[in-house]
Amino acid sequence: MSETPPDSSSWKPSEGSDDPPAWDQDEADGLVGLYVLVGITHLNVGGETVISQTQYHGRIVSADPKAGFKVECEGKWKGQLMGLPPDINVFTAARPGQYRLRSTEEIVENPDLLATWSVKGRVTS
Template sequence: MSDGPPDEEDLEAFVPSWDQNVADAAVGKTILAGVTYFESGGQTLRSQEQYHGIIVSVDPKVGVHVRCAGAHAGETICLPPHTRVFTRASPGNYTLRSTGEIVTDPDFFTTWSVTPPVKN
């Protein structure tokens, strides 16, 4: 561990990346998103959810809106505007552990961990 400030390469993982070409190409595509929710402090797992649906809009300031299908049909979720973590999915069937649904050939997948700030 270095005593100095982190270098630019270390900080790169924390800076949201936005590739407008990737974002524009994602609209209308299917996505599988896993979200893990932790309690404040990040030590205690609160819940895990898996969503799938169609990417309906993208905005570098607002995020990526997904119109959900399946168990979450009727919901729209907003994922952070960080296109680097939207990975092309390999063809095949994906079974959602949280619902048992089978999603076939999604275009993208992404995973997120959400930890609320510690209240003082």
């Protein structure tokens, strides 16, 4: 059974207000070209139960205040272009070392940045 890449274009962070985060284009442009390890935890509607976890890694190739960040993936998702919401504050500097991705068993060495998200499920009728 083949997996499909995670759909990262239709979600936004589950915590915080509905107001868009502050955007600094110079700061966002400074992230372009850096290598990021992304972790996404999908939670149920109540936010208490983990439904799934997705991890991917790659180079940030663009930053736009409306479209967000685009990541050109490597490893399992090589060739996929993933999107992240336009929130600069989610990125943190990664400590040097090896990072094992639980979802794919890949090892990523010395990424520049980490970005983690928790996404609550939607109520469907």
